[in-house]
Amino acid sequence: xxxxxxxxxxxxxxxxxxxxxxxxxxxxxxxxxxxxxxxxxxxxxxxxxxxxxxxxxxxxxxxxxxxxxxxxxxxxxxxxxxxxxxxxxxxxxxxxxxxxxxxxxxxxxxxxxxxxxxxxxxxxxxxxxxxxxxxxxxxxxxxxxxxxxxxxxxxxxxxxxxxxxxxxxxxxxxxxxxxxxxxxxxxxxxxxxxxxxxxxxxxxxxxxxxxxxxxxxxxxxxxxxxxxxxxxxxxxxxxxxxxxxxxxxxxxxxxxxxxxxxxxxxxxxxxxxxxxxxxxxxxxxxxxxxxxxxxxxxxxxxxxxxxxxxxxxxxxxxxxxxxxxxxxxxxxxxxxxxxxxxxxxxxxxxxxxxxxxxxxxxxxxxxxxxxxxxxxxxxxxxxxxxxxxxxxxxxxxxxxxxx
Numbered sequence: 001x002x003x004x005x006x007x008x009x010x011x012x013x014x015x016x017x018x019x020x021x022x023x024x025x026x027x028x029x030x031x032x033x034x035x036x037x038x039x040x041x042x043x044x045x046x047x048x049x050x051x052x053x054x055x056x057x058x059x060x061x062x063x064x065x066x067x068x069x070x071x072x073x074x075x076x077x078x079x080x081x082x083x084x085x086x087x088x089x090x091x092x093x094x095x096x097x098x099x100x101x102x103x104x105x106x107x108x109x110x111x112x113x114x115x116x117x118x119x120x121x122x123x124x125x126x127x128x129x130x131x132x133x134x135x136x137x138x139x140x141x142x143x144x145x146x147x148x149x150x151x152x153x154x155x156x157x158x159x160x161x162x163x164x165x166x167x168x169x170x171x172x173x174x175x176x177x178x179x180x181x182x183x184x185x186x187x188x189x190x191x192x193x194x195x196x197x198x199x200x201x202x203x204x205x206x207x208x209x210x211x212x213x214x215x216x217x218x219x220x221x222x223x224x225x226x227x228x229x230x231x232x233x234x235x236x237x238x239x240x241x242x243x244x245x246x247x248x249x250x251x252x253x254x255x256x257x258x259x260x261x262x263x264x265x266x267x268x269x270x271x272x273x274x275x276x277x278x279x280x281x282x283x284x285x286x287x288x289x290x291x292x293x294x295x296x297x298x299x300x301x302x303x304x305x306x307x308x309x310x311x312x313x314x315x316x317x318x319x320x321x322x323x324x325x326x327x328x329x330x331x332x333x334x335x336x337x338x339x340x341x342x343x344x345x346x347x348x349x350x351x352x353x354x355x356x357x358x359x360x361x362x363x364x365x366x367x368x369x370x371x372x373x374x375x376x377x378x379x380x381x382x383x384x385x386x387x388x389x390x391x392x393x394x395x396x397x398x399x400x401x402x403x
Contacts, residue, residue: 041068042088065092069119078123085115164193168267170394172366176373178209178332178386186213186256187330187389188221192228197265200228203328203391204258204277204299216248220256220299234260234273234315242275242299255300259328263320267395270318270326275299278334278348281355282318283325288352291318325364325394327355332386333376340381351376363394 042065065088073081089112164171171191178185186206193199202224206213223244227237238260245256257277263270272280272291276298279290296313334351338344354375355364369390377384 039084039087041065042084043091066115066118069115070122073119073123074126076123077127078120081119081123082116085112085119088112089115164191164199166193166197166199166267168396169199170363170365170396172364172369172392172394174366174369174373174388174390176332176384176388178384178388185209185387186217187332187387188217189328189389189391190221190225191391191393192225194229194231196231198231199263199267199393201261201263201326201328201391201393202228202258203330203389204256204275205330205387205389206256207254209387213254216245216254216256219248220245220258224258224260234262234271235313238273238275238296238299238313242302245299249300252300252303255298257298257331261326261328263326263393267322268320270320271315272318273313273315275313276301278329278331281327281329281348281352282320283327283355284321284323286356288356290348290352291316320395323363323395325355325392328391330387330389332384332388333373333390335386336376336380336384338379340379346376346379350379363396364392365394368392 066085069081069085069088071081072084092112173189175187186208187204188206189201189203191199191201202221204217204220204224206217206220220241223241224237227240232240238258241258245254246252255276258273258275259277259280260273260275261270261280270282270291272293274293274295276295279293281288282291293316294314302312329351334346334348336346338346338350354372369392373388373390
């Protein structure tokens with residue numbers, strides 16, 4: 001879920017540029033010392049002229065002296081750079097220029113003036129560019145922070161608010177973004193405890209990734225919760241969500257899979273409606289299995305469903321034994337590879353034994369979900385390619401129930 005790759009790249013590039021210009025911060029904080037050091041280097045470069053051949057004033061030492069003055073101007077500032085140029089010019093004029101040649105004195109004065117002007121111009125340009133770069137980076141960092149905040153808020157809008165008052169139930173969820181995209185996706189899930197005590201659950205996956213998919217996922221999650229809290233019948237609720245998706249995406253290019261489940265107030269009956277989504281996994285008496293709920297069309301694809309004469313979605317009811325565990329998940333969990341170099345998918349058949357192993361000792365919790373995710377990811381040999389969402393409900397069991 002994500003942060004934009006282009007924006008992150010821009011932030012990193014600007015950060016590198018600011019760090020590059022910031023390497024002279026120590027010198028800029030000490031302009032007097034930097035000026036003395038620069039002047040000393042200039043004199044050092046000009047000494048060979050004074051000791052070996054005092055008549056010429058052009059050549060490598062002079063060029064190095066100019067380079068030092070320009071460097072001080074760029075790194076420290078225009079005035080220190082000009083001061084270094086003046087110091088070098090005075091040494092150049094009095095120690096090198098032959099006083100008996102007036103035309104050379106005039107040329108020397110002109111050379112010194114050019115040095116000073118170059119240092120001033122270079123320092124002013126560097127200061128202006130540095131300020132612009134820092135301002136641009138500040139704006140980019142601010143925009144990036146706002147985007148990150150929006151990303152986090154949007155991600156939170158896709159996750160359930162676990163507020164179950166029934167002490168017999170433990171609810172946990174996990175979400176992991178896909179490695180290849182690292183953008184916020186359309187996986188969403190939710191829980192709602194109805195006034196009569198029924199626990200409603202939902203998990204879904206909007207096709208595509210990015211802010212549009214996430215926004216639609218947040219819309220579907222909020223709509224599901226609002227409709228579920230009214231006590232609306234399961235099939236009517238799914239039909240309403242299909243209508244909402246069609247209104248949100250009029251061109252029919254986006255669809256969403258959905259698994260809705262209701263656990264009755266006594267916690268002994270489960271109702272499931274599937275709209276193109278994976279069946280949940282049900283763990284009872286140490287056995288993990290998929291309830292045989294029929295598949296209906298994904299939301300947004302009702303017109304393309306082959307059996308248009310039959311009811312598109314069906315609500316299937318299952319009896320539950322005390323101590324059951326129910327796991328709803330998105331397809332990213334089972335669509336990884338069975339082994340790092342294998343072409344075969346991990347699949348539900350391998351997931352069920354893992355769930356059995358996690359729940360063999362006690363009621364599953366968030367740590368068990370983390371372990372489950374780690375095992376599936378280890379089998380895949382790398383991070384999940386697609387987003388993964390897990391929603392788990394665990395019943396305390398007969399002993400705890402009786403207490």
